[in-house]
Amino acid sequence: MNALRIKRGSSSHSAYNLRPALKEGEERRTLAVLVENEAGVLARVIGLFSGRGYNIESLTVAETDHVSHRSRITIVTTGTPAVIEQIKAQLARMVPVYDVHDLTTEGPAVEREMALVKVACTGEARVEALRLSQVFRANVVDTTLESFVFELTGAPEKIDAFVELMAPLGLVDVARTGVAAITRGPKGM
Amino acid sequence: MSREMTGAQIVVQALKDQGVDTVFGYPGGAVLPIYDELFKQNDIRHILVRHEQGAAHAAEGYARSTGRPGVLLVTSGPGATNAVTGLTDALMDSIPIICLSGQVPTFLIGNDAFQEADTVGITRPCTKHNWLVKDTARLAGVIHQAFYVATHGRPGPVLIDIPKDVQFAMAPYVKPDKAPRLPYAPRVKGDPERIREAVELIENAQRPIIYSGGGVVNSGPEASRLLRELADETGFPVTSTLMGLGCYPASGKGWLGMLGMHGTFEANMAMHDCDVMICIGARFDDRITGRTDAFSPGSKKIHIDIDPSSINKNILVDVPIVGDVKNVLADMIALWRERGARTRADRVDNWWRQIKEWRSVQCLRYRNSDKIIKPQYALQRLQALTADRDRYVTTEVGQHQMWAAQFLGFEEPNRWMTSGGLGTMGYGVPASVGVQIAHPDALVINVAGEASFMMNMQEMSTAVQYRLPVKQFILNNERLGMVRQWQQLLHGERYSASWSEALPDFVKLAEAFGCKGIRCDDPADLDDAIREMLDHPGPVIFDCVVEKHENCFPMIPSGKAHNEMLLGDAATEGAIEAGGAVLV
Numbered sequence: 187m188n189a190l191r192i193k194r195g196s197s198s199h200s201a202y203n204l205r206p207a208l209k210e211g212e213e214r215r216t217l218a219v220l221v222e223n224e225a226g227v228l229a230r231v232i233g234l235f236s237g238r239g240y241n242i243e244s245l246t247v248a249e250t251d252h253v254s255h256r257s258r259i260t261i262v263t264t265g266t267p268a269v270i271e272q273i274k275a276q277l278a279r280m281v282p283v284y285d286v287h288d289l290t291t292e293g294p295a296v297e298r299e300m301a302l303v304k305v306a307c308t309g310e311a312r313v314e315a316l317r318l319s320q321v322f323r324a325n326v327v328d329t330t331l332e333s334f335v336f337e338l339t340g341a342p343e344k345i346d347a348f349v350e351l352m353a354p355l356g357l358v359d360v361a362r363t364g365v366a367a368i369t370r371g372p373k374g375m
Numbered sequence: 376m377s378r379e380m381t382g383a384q385i386v387v388q389a390l391k392d393q394g395v396d397t398v399f400g401y402p403g404g405a406v407l408p409i410y411d412e413l414f415k416q417n418d419i420r421h422i423l424v425r426h427e428q429g430a431a432h433a434a435e436g437y438a439r440s441t442g443r444p445g446v447l448l449v450t451s452g453p454g455a456t457n458a459v460t461g462l463t464d465a466l467m468d469s470i471p472i473i474c475l476s477g478q479v480p481t482f483l484i485g486n487d488a489f490q491e492a493d494t495v496g497i498t499r500p501c502t503k504h505n506w507l508v509k510d511t512a513r514l515a516g517v518i519h520q521a522f523y524v525a526t527h528g529r530p531g532p533v534l535i536d537i538p539k540d541v542q543f544a545m546a547p548y549v550k551p552d553k554a555p556r557l558p559y560a561p562r563v564k565g566d567p568e569r570i571r572e573a574v575e576l577i578e579n580a581q582r583p584i585i586y587s588g589g590g591v592v593n594s595g596p597e598a599s600r601l602l603r604e605l606a607d608e609t610g611f612p613v614t615s616t617l618m619g620l621g622c623y624p625a626s627g628k629g630w631l632g633m634l635g636m637h638g639t640f641e642a643n644m645a646m647h648d649c650d651v652m653i654c655i656g657a658r659f660d661d662r663i664t665g666r667t668d669a670f671s672p673g674s675k676k677i678h679i680d681i682d683p684s685s686i687n688k689n690i691l692v693d694v695p696i697v698g699d700v701k702n703v704l705a706d707m708i709a710l711w712r713e714r715g716a717r718t719r720a721d722r723v724d725n726w727w728r729q730i731k732e733w734r735s736v737q738c739l740r741y742r743n744s745d746k747i748i749k750p751q752y753a754l755q756r757l758q759a760l761t762a763d764r765d766r767y768v769t770t771e772v773g774q775h776q777m778w779a780a781q782f783l784g785f786e787e788p789n790r791w792m793t794s795g796g797l798g799t800m801g802y803g804v805p806a807s808v809g810v811q812i813a814h815p816d817a818l819v820i821n822v823a824g825e826a827s828f829m830m831n832m833q834e835m836s837t838a839v840q841y842r843l844p845v846k847q848f849i850l851n852n853e854r855l856g857m858v859r860q861w862q863q864l865l866h867g868e869r870y871s872a873s874w875s876e877a878l879p880d881f882v883k884l885a886e887a888f889g890c891k892g893i894r895c896d897d898p899a900d901l902d903d904a905i906r907e908m909l910d911h912p913g914p915v916i917f918d919c920v921v922e923k924h925e926n927c928f929p930m931i932p933s934g935k936a937h938n939e940m941l942l943g944d945a946a947t948e949g950a951i952e953a954g955g956a957v958l959v
Contacts, residue, residue: 222558225507230499237500268687275684281504281524284558 214243214264215290216297216367217274218375222282223249223257230280231259240273241265244299244342244364256284262365287375289367297367301345306333307356315355322348333358377550382511382542383408386475389518391418392551395446397437397812398422399430403450404490405477408542410448422812422841425833427454429805431461431532432831434472436809439792440767442595444471444525445809451477452490455536456497460799462532463501467796468618469593471530473521474502480540481509494536503531504559509538511546519554528561529682530593561681565698565706572694573653573677574711580651581722582729583611586634586663589618589795590656590680592788594700599788601704602655603627608708609718612730614642616657617780618795625784631730632739635663636931637777640738640940641730643929646671647937648729654678656700659689660796661958669936679703738929738942739781748898750775750850750921754782754822757848760905766790767810767819771803771827774856774927779822801830804847808834811843818846818909825851825918826875835888838914846908847916852923853878860926881918888916896920933958 208214221227228247235242243262250258263273270288278286289295303324305315308331319326319336322344328335338348342365349360369375380388386409390398399422402410413421424430427449434445449458455476465472479488495507504524506517514537521533577583585606591598599622606613606629613623614634623630632639634646643665646652652674657663659678664670667689676692678685679700686695696703711717741751768783769792770776776793785791792810794802807821821828828849838845858873885892891911895904895918908915928943 226495226499229496233500268691272684272688275686275688279528279561279682279684281557281559 208264211266212264213267213270213290214262215270215288216295216365217261217263217277218287218289218367219259219261219277220284220286220375221257221259222284223255224282227257227282228259230282231261231277234276234280235263235273238272238276240269246364246366260365260367285375289369292369294370295367296370297341297365298339299342299345299365300337300339300363301349302327302361303336303338303349303352303357304333304359305336305352305356306358308332311355315352318348318351318355324348377548379545380548381408381412382514382537382544382546383412385511385515385546385548386518386537386542387412387416387419388548389515389551390446393519393522394443395419398446398448399424399433399437399809400448401427401430401450401454403454403477405451405479405539406448406454406475406542408539409475409477409537421448422808423837424805424808425836426831427457428460428801429808429831429834429837431458431472431474432464432799432802432805433809433812433834433837435461435465435468435470435802436769436792436806437813438470438472438809439592439806440789440810441813442789444473444522446473446475448475449477450490451479451494452492454490455494455534456492459498459501460797462498462534464794464797464799464802465532466501466503468794469530469589470532471525472532473525474498474532474534476534476536477542478507478536478538481538482540484538494534498534501532502534503529505534505536507536507538508541511541511544514541514546515549516554519549519551520557522551523554524557524559528559529590562683562697563681563699563702565679565696565703567706569694569696570703570707570710573696573707574714576651576675576677576694577609577653577711578714578717579719580611581719582645582648582650582726583609583653583723584631584645584649584651585611585613585623585629585653585655586615586646586657587613587619587622587655588616588657590700591619591622592656594656594681596788598622598656598701598704601701601708605704605708608716610720610723610727611653611718612645612727614638614646616660616663616795617793619657620780620791621785621788624786626786633780635660636665637781637927637929639781640736640929640942641733643931643937643940644733645730649674652676654680654692655704656680658682658685661689664689665931665939666934666936671937736942738940740943741925741928743898744922745898748896748901748919748921750778750852750925751782752898753848753850753901753919753921754778756901756905757820757822758783760902760909761818761820764818767792767814767817769793769803769806769810769819769821771821771823771830772798772800773824773827773858774852774860774925775822775824775827775850777857777927778850783822800827802827804828804831804845805834805837807845807847808837808841808843811838811845812841815843819844820846820848823847823849824856825849825853825878825881826855832884835885835890835914835916839889843914844912845914847914848908849881849916849918850921851878851881851918852921852925854923856925857927859924863924863926864932881916885916888914890914890916892916892918894918894920
């Protein structure tokens with residue numbers, strides 16, 4: 187997985203570019219979008235972003251209310267404040283969208299991402315990988331005599347850091363969920 | 376529980392319950408069950424177009440001229456893809472149309488079946504919303520929802536894709552009031568605090584302008600009435616976008632003419648120099664603003680729009696009011712009157728003096744000729760000879776469209792159907808068909824260029840079949856006039872592919888279609904020829920042979936501001952700089 191040794195923002199080729207450096211005047215925002223879980227709703231949201239040239243840094247979606255079939259889409263996006271306002275307005279006017287919340291401005295909010303990281307190594311490297319996983323409070327969810335699969339939850343930067351450290355120790359594969367976020371405190375959306 | 380029906384019966388019943396009297400369509404394998412049901416009833420009239428794009432534009436013309444949604448019915452695959460241009464056009468211009476498309480049976484979806492296309496995938500970005508209905512039990516509810524979505528909030532096109540097996544299967548019918556509710560709930564009442572701020576700006580305005588748009592038409596006749604009240608009681612000048620023509624009457628004392636790239640000098644100068652701009656149902660489109668960083672630099676801007684995403688999209692405004700134009704205007708006028716109906720009348724009078732100076736430039740002047748028909752002259756004569764009739768005008772896209780906007784006057788909304796946002800050549804002929812279907816006794820004229828006319832001229836056959844007396848008024852310059860004008864201004868007069876060679880004889884073409892053809896190339900004969908067209912009870916193709924290299928002025932060159940207009944006689948060499956050439 188040499189590709190993961192790339193410097194932040196050094197790849198402009200991927201639509202899901204991991205944490206590019208922010209351009210002048212741009213901000214990073216985390217949006218929570220409550221939608222009706224109907225066929226094609228995710229395609230609609232993604233199509234809005236690609237069609238109007240907005241950025242998606244990460245996007246997660248799952249049904250969160252099985253009774254009324256509502257899904258929650260968490261989108262991390264970047265743009266100038268004017269673009270961010272457009273993104274929110276464009277999302278809010280879509281037919282299957284109930285609500286759009288900007289967790290970055292409405293916050294404070296907790297943001298977490300989960301990753302599964304496969305590392306293949308033996309000997310000293312294997313011991314070091316396990317030691318580092320304890321430092322990062324990762325769980326071992328699968329092991330063989332020459333590999334581990336770590337489960338790690340935290341801010342995206344923490345996962346980045348862990349993956350960086352695993353690279354020289356025998357990193358094989360990384361699967362990440364993208365950011366899920368929720369506001370702090372007792373109030374709901 | 377209401378009685379069970381087939382999906383096809385549900386479609387027809389739902390259309391009836393939605394008050395649909397006309398469907399524009401073209402049959403094919405995947406919609407045969409629906410055509411079978413249409414055959415068995417007489418409440419809904421089916422109009423057979425000659426191409427599905429024509430069905431979409433006809434539905435648009437129907438919708439735009441009546442204020443009611445237009446409906447089209449097309450088959451799967453090519454039927455649906457042919458409708459895409461019309462759907463996109465309706466999306467850009469906020470026209471409520473409902474497209475019913477057939478689809479291959481559910482068990483064949485994804486198999487690359489005959490005439491299969493991913494219709495909801497293809498039309499997702501060019502509709503306000505779309506649905507693939509895989510279960511007949513949901514069909515009625517979805518159709519009712521579709522009408523709701525198309526006509527509420529900012530209107531737009533919707534599409535319902537109905538697989539053939541869903542059309543055959545049985546399910547209970549659901550009435551409109553029992554349809555499931557959608558999350559979609561557009562805001563229609565303006566924020567009172569914002570309205571108060573707007574009224575304060577109106578009271579203190581010294582150089583005000585009302586900039587109205589298609590949203591006033593979409594809001595209904597009441598919105599136009601309120602716009603007139605506001606303009607006439609305040610004495611403020613009014614300009615309008617291409618889409619909003621007719622909301623304020625062209626004969627009204629506040630009327631400045633259209634604004635924008637080919638708008639009048641006085642309208643654009645007033646936009647540039649105003650201190651309070653009241654934007655009503657318009658969206659600061661790039662044809663309107665010119666260079667955005669030099670757009671109306673000294674003004675406070677009020678923006679009334681039903682679509683929150685239109686606010687601050689292109690131009691930052693000071694007082695955004697999200698709501699339906701008719702509600703916001705009613706509240707605004709009521710509050711303004713309650714507070715004493717004040718304006719800075721003396722300052723506004725000074726402002727009018729300035730505007731009259733700009734008007735004295737006579738920006739629509741052109742050099743007339745007694746040898747050859749100038750397109751502007753042809754439209755002036757058309758205006759003069761039809762002004763006393765209840766007249767509906769559609770257009771194609773290009774120079775003729777801009778001249779029509781400049782030289783034809785509109786007194787009422789819903790009388791002017793044109794492709795504004797998408798700029799679709801080929802819109803006018805089918806749109807005129809749709810308008811004439813909705814208004815069988817009215818005078819319907821499509822002002823066309825010969826190139827645009829030929830893009831959808833097959834619909835003349837529809838006009839003849841249904842005895843629709845549409846008048847096709849073709850300003851024939853044997854050129855793609857607007858393309859040629861830009862090539863002259865921007866590309867060193869290299870007229871690449873912008874002339875119409877091998878044109879048909881339009882009189883013979885008319886005869887071949889079974890309608891009347893008239894050709895006129897002499898200014899002296901023009902009035903008689905136009906009268907002949909108007910007096911003929913059936914469809915007419917009028918070939919008006921005009922000056923070939925006439926340019927459309929005034930013009931804001933791309934990349935320039937409102938106060939940098941080119942007037943007719945100005946030197947055009949180097950008018951657009953390299954930076955402007957990359958703009959469209």
